Amino acid sequence: QVHLVESGGGLVQAGGSLRLSCAASGRTFSDLVMGWFRQAPGEEREFVAAINRSGDNTYYADSAKGRFTISRDNAKNTMYLQMNSLKPEDTAVYYCNAGLNYDGSTWIPNVASWGQGTQVTVSS
Numbered sequence: 001q002v003h004l005v006e007s008g009g010g011l012v013q014a015g016g017s018l019r020l021s022c023a024a025s026g027r028t029f030s031d032l033v034m035g036w037f038r039q040a041p042g043e044e045r046e047f048v049a050a051i052n053r054s055g056d057n058t059y060y061a062d063s064a065k066g067r068f069t070i071s072r073d074n075a076k077n078t079m080y081l082q083m084n085s086l087k088p089e090d091t092a093v094y095y096c097n098a099g100l101n102y103d104g105s106t107w108i109p110n111v112a113s114w115g116q117g118t119q120v121t122v123s124s
Contacts, residue, residue, distance in 0.1 A: 009118030
């Protein structure tokens with residue numbers, strides 16, 4: 001079972017930037033497709049971005065395209081989410097996920113593999 005720990009969240013003004021990190025242990029990190037999801041208050045958890053095992057293919061929700069960049073360092077067992085041009089609607093708890101899959105239309109998280117989440121709050 002993979003253990004995930006997110007960090008890097010915080011309070012930022014609209015237009016600002018944050019970099020989230022997700023440290024993984026317990027499994028061979030380079031074997032895992034990794035991704036980020038987020039959940040705003042009263043909303044369902046939604047897909048943000050995913051990255052393949054080697055890191056050379058990335059995938060984004062429309063809301064993240066052009067502003068967020070997902071990356072990974074397999075030597076450090078760590079995944080990142082660089083978030084620029086943040087908007088108040090980006091406010092949410094951000095979760096990393098290991099072993100998510102694409103079913104042809106959407107990314108399905110591995111429900112057995114969530115971190116504790118990190119809060120991102122964007123003020124207007």
